[in-house]
Amino acid sequence: MNMASTLLWVLGILNLLGGIVLGIPQIAQGKAVAFPFYVLIIGLVACGTGYFLRKKLRQAGIAAIVVSLLSFFSPPLVGLILGISVIVLVTTKWKELS
Secondary structure, X not given: OXXXXXXXXXXXXXXXXXXXXXXXXXXXXXXXXXXHHHHHHHHHHHHHHHHHHHOOOHHHHHHHHHHHHHHHHXXXXXXXXXXXXXXXXXXXXXXXXX
């Protein structure tokens, strides 16, 4: 479960940075910032889920799967790869969660 937690932290940090990188130009141009805000929120939730997954909570396992599915829509392709990896790790180690 520690590997899935670490991958969620990496996914969260990448989404946070991606949201900032996407958001700054859109704010400067006066465009809508809904998508960068979505990416930022996914990043924050992924980091929080990674923290609680390390504590081996079953709710964190469910949240990890949901966050991983939501990260498929994030800009970097790495989000897709990390998301699939987290889903596989959490589902294979589901019995470790309390």
